[in-house]
Amino acid sequence: MKPAPFDYQAPDTLREAIDLLASNPEAFVIAGGQSLMPVLAFRLATPSLLVDLRRLPGLGNIAVGDDGLSLGALVRWRDIEDDQRLVAVHPLLHAAVAHIAHYQIRNRGTVGGSLAHADPAAELPGVAVTCEGEITLFGPVGSRTVRASDFFTGPLSTLRQPDEIITELHLPKWPSSRRWAFRKYARRDGDFALAGILLFYDEDRQGALSNAHIGVIGACPRPHRLTAVETLLNGHIIDDGLIRQAAATAAEEVDPPDDLHGDAAYRRGLVATLIARGLRAAAQNGGA
Amino acid sequence: MRVSFRVNGDPVAVDVEPRLHLADCLRDMLSLTGTHLGCEHGACGACTVIVDGAAVRACLMLTVQTEGASVVTVEGLSSDKALSPLQTAFRKHHALQCGFCTPGMLTTAHALLTEEPDADADRIRSALSGNLCRCTGYIPIVEAVLEARAAYRKANRP
Numbered sequence: 001m002k003p004a005p006f007d008y009q010a011p012d013t014l015r016e017a018i019d020l021l022a023s024n025p026e027a028f029v030i031a032g033g034q035s036l037m038p039v040l041a042f043r044l045a046t047p048s049l050l051v052d053l054r055r056l057p058g059l060g061n062i063a064v065g066d067d068g069l070s071l072g073a074l075v076r077w078r079d080i081e082d083d084q085r086l087v088a089v090h091p092l093l094h095a096a097v098a099h100i101a102h103y104q105i106r107n108r109g110t111v112g113g114s115l116a117h118a119d120p121a122a123e124l125p126g127v128a129v130t131c132e133g134e135i136t137l138f139g140p141v142g143s144r145t146v147r148a149s150d151f152f153t154g155p156l157s158t159l160r161q162p163d164e165i166i167t168e169l170h171l172p173k174w175p176s177s178r179r180w181a182f183r184k185y186a187r188r189d190g191d192f193a194l195a196g197i198l199l200f201y202d203e204d205r206q207g208a209l210s211n212a213h214i215g216v217i218g219a220c221p222r223p224h225r226l227t228a229v230e231t232l233l234n235g236h237i238i239d240d241g242l243i244r245q246a247a248a249t250a251a252e253e254v255d256p257p258d259d260l261h262g263d264a265a266y267r268r269g270l271v272a273t274l275i276a277r278g279l280r281a282a283a284q285n286g287g288a
Numbered sequence: 289m290r291v292s293f294r295v296n297g298d299p300v301a302v303d304v305e306p307r308l309h310l311a312d313c314l315r316d317m318l319s320l321t322g323t324h325l326g327c328e329h330g331a332c333g334a335c336t337v338i339v340d341g342a343a344v345r346a347c348l349m350l351t352v353q354t355e356g357a358s359v360v361t362v363e364g365l366s367s368d369k370a371l372s373p374l375q376t377a378f379r380k381h382h383a384l385q386c387g388f389c390t391p392g393m394l395t396t397a398h399a400l401l402t403e404e405p406d407a408d409a410d411r412i413r414s415a416l417s418g419n420l421c422r423c424t425g426y427i428p429i430v431e432a433v434l435e436a437r438a439a440y441r442k443a444n445r446p
Binding site: 001002003004005006007008010030033034037038040041042050052054078101102103104105107108188189190 | 289305306307309312327328329330333336342343344345347348349350352353355396400413414415416417418
């Protein structure tokens with residue numbers, strides 16, 4: 001359980017960090033290290049160099065603006081939990097982050113690290129995709145912004161190039177009247193989700209659903225939205241029948257993995273149950 | 289690489305390979321063997337120490353990342369060879385049997401109660417959920433932490 005040897009640099013500027021990555025093709029980026037350190041301990045990766053982002057200025061900010069919320073790559077889970085503005089500014093994010101791993105890991109784990117690691121069961125990638133977030137990366141030719149729905153390409157796979165560093169996640173503005181839910185099932189507190197769902201919707205004057213966004217984590221090769229469920233919900237008033245239909249549609253639409261933690265049929269059932277519970281909570285309480 | 293930081297208030301400087309995690313540094317280079325290593329991949333919580341006030345897993349942090357930081361280990365929780373109120377509560381409630389997980393339980397609970405001396409049982413269970421104990425069944429541990437809250441409230445009073 002000891003990592004293979006590597007060199008280590010903690011540069012002072014983003015440009016220096018990019019130069020180090022560009023000139024060392026086998027280099028890895030480390031921030032909080034809460035996903036990377038186990039990977040190194042198991043020697044699933046043997047990078048030649050770790051480029052630590054801890055000295056880079058300006059990446060630890062949580063900025064609330066007219067167009068939404070921006071999270072710097074070095075923002076830790078605990079920074080989000082402690083920022084009481086976010087309970088109103090982005091309740092779905094705030095609720096989801098409380099479910100990430102354990103107390104000690106939330107003290108070190110970062111926004112950028114979770115996005116770059118791209119575990120299909122991770123909470124933040126689910127929030128980013130469900131909420132139409134945008135991810136900004138900085139590389140040798142400057143910065144680019146990618147839609148979260150495009151960014152995650154498969155398990156532990158993203159559009160990030162080895163010489164790029166994630167600098168920011170932007171989430172669009174969240175209306176205060178929006179209804180939402182986060183539901184996750186894991187066997188033990190803090191484990192990765194066997195299945196999880198994130199959802200929100202708005203309502204028109206007659207109370208019909210609009211702008212439904214339904215996301216899934218865990219029961220999928222990458223976080224994604226369930227568009228058939230969204231189409232089913234939009235334009236209708238929520239009731240028990242609609243919730244049942246939505247749950248059944250979700251179970252059909254997901255493509256869950258089949259592994260020793262849970263078979264595909266079980267995960268389909270979980271998604272249906274979590275969708276039903278989430279929709280019921282959103283309809284009754286507004287958010288939960 | 290040369291790394292300087294503080295451990296339990298004292299400045300230390302060590303020469304380490306970049307791959308050496310903090311728990312191995314504490315145990316093997318600084319002879320602070322109170323920090324235990326169970327899984328070495330962030331699952332068991334036995335190696336929890338407090339870095340700049342926050343409970344972290346010492347096996348998931350490189351020593352080189354602690355440059356300039358202040359680290360507190362289980363050895364730093366008590367002074368004058370007397371048990372701290374938290375440790376006293378653990379003894380009173382039989383919150384340990386084999387003791388392997390205890391340093392991680394103590395450091396985690398200490399960090400929690402220092403920041404949140406009014407933490408309720410649910411919050412305590414949540415904060416300790418990343419610390420595995422194979423002996424006690426957790427109930428005495430939660431009872432001990434609940435009882436220790438009084439001492440932290442007193443300590444926080446101006």
